[in-house]
Each structure stands twice: as structure tokens, then as C-alpha cells.
Amino acid sequence: MNGEPADHSDLFATSKRLNVKKLWDTFSIELKHAIPRSPYNKVYATINVEPDYARELIDKFKLRVDNIVRGEFSRYNRDISLSGFPVEKGKAIAVLVEAISIKTNETMTNKQSNLCKFHFTEYGIGINPLICFQWNENKVKPIVTIVWDHIGDHCAPKYSIYLNDKEIQHINNESIHEHIKVYLHNLQSGTKHVIQIIAKLSNGTETYRSDRIEFSVPKNESKQIAPITNISNETVLLNSADFIKTNDEHQEQSNQSISEHDKSRLRAMELYQLLCHEIVSRKKILKHYT
Secondary structure, eight states, X not given: OOSOOOOOHHXXXXXXXXXXXXXXXXXXXXXXXXXXXXXXXXXXXXXXXESGGGGGGEEEEEEEXXXXXXXXXXXXXXXXXXXXXXXXXXXXXXXXXXXXXXXXSTTSOOEEOOOEEEEEOSOOOOOOOEEEEEEOTTOSSEEEEEEEEOOOTTTOSEEEEEETTEEEEEEOGGGOOSEEEEEEOOOOTTOEEEEEEEEEOTTSOEEEEOOOEEEEOOSOTTSOOOOOOEEEOOOOOTTOOOOEEEHHHHHHHTTSOOOHHHHHHHHHHHHHHHHHHHHHHHHHHHHHTO
């Protein structure tokens, strides 16, 4: 012994490394429905990490829909909404989140949550569009295709399409079909944009707005590009009626049509939202003249 204090730094580092590895191996991720239904093609979910402080070991979450990566989001997000799915009666989407470790080594591989399934019915309100890409013959710039379902002449006799907060196109009655498609041809590969659809009455009063959906125009045709899924750090509105069914509910009602009560409730919600928009519009007019 030379009287100098022992250097325990390597021992402490090893101990810390083992504790981090143990925490990574033992923590769990639970993905669950925030509510059993939603009024449009939009899923609300809650992400629980147990213990919660294990989030500090996560670099980010990846979202997988039907086993295809559809986006990434912050490790701190506990409530998320997802939109950008083709809505088909009886169609299910299988969603899970995957945690990516801040430590890039082979001993801390990605961890996945449970699989959470949602079934869509044909009934609902909302204009969150499906955004996908295809290349034209010159293969220089992709064509951006925006698709959404018409929500009814009574509340949407016209639509406005906004790109980066600027109106670029409007669609009137004669051009409206059950499934509406808009093509954007001049967006440069690698650029980022925000798209939003707004439904309006004939007098210009807004009735519904889609989410503001951010997307990047892909650079490479050879890379398989899934339709854009909009991921937001958002909690569900408490007064939302909903018409997305969970797996259990779908099994119970798979052979039943939607009840008259639910149809009436859906119509009542439509009228209520129209009334709210009309009140807001009138307040703006009164404010302008006072």
C-alpha cells in the first residue's frame, strides 16, 4: 500500500452500467386507448412507462402501424393522437410504439409496447386527409396526393385546401365526390410543408378543420414511402363523441348495424358543431362593428 486512495471510478462506472442495463431490461411500455371511440379517422392513445423515470433511457419513440414505421415522437409524450388512415368499415389498424435507447449498443435493443388494435366504422365526422406520394414519368419530383371523404353537403358544400397557411385551391359542389382527391405537382423533393383542409358552408362559414399535418416530400423513389401519419402530443377532448371501435366492442357488435340512437347522436353532434361555428362567426362580425 502506498497510502494513495483507491480509484473506484471504474467500479462505479461498471455498477452504473449494470443498473442502467437492468432498468432497460425490466421497464415496460403500455399503449392503450384514451377513449374507446373517436368521432373521425383519428386515434387517441396513452403511453404509460413503468417506472416512469425509465423514459430518461429512451432517445425517442417510433410509431408502427401494421408493422410499418409511420413516424417518430418525443419520449416525454404521454398522450398522443394519430390521424391519416384510410377509413373502411370493419378495417382494423394494429398500432404499437417502439422505444429506442439513448445507448447505442447491442445489449440495449429496442423495446416494444403491447399491440393496440382499432376498428373503424363508416360513420364519423372529420376531414383529416390521407397523404401519399407517387412519382411521375420523369421521376424528378413526386406527385403529392391528398385524399379525404366528403362529410356531407349539409355541412360541407365547399372545401378549401391550405398549404403552408396559404389557400391554394377550393372545391365547390360540382367538383365534390364521395372520395375527394387533390394532386400537388410542384413540391420540391426534400422540402417540408403543412397541409390543412377546411370545410365551409356556401356563405363561407367554416364548419370543420382538419389537423395541421406536417410532411416532408421524399427524395428517393426507390424507398417505400408509407402514407403520412400525423402524430400530435394531444389529449382527447372530453366532450368528443366517438365512432372508432376497440377490438372487444367490434366483436360484440360485428353483426349489428349502427343503432338509431347512435345515428341521432351523430346528427346532434354535427348540428352542435355547426351552431358553435355560427356563434363564433357572429361574435367576430359584432366585434368588427363595435
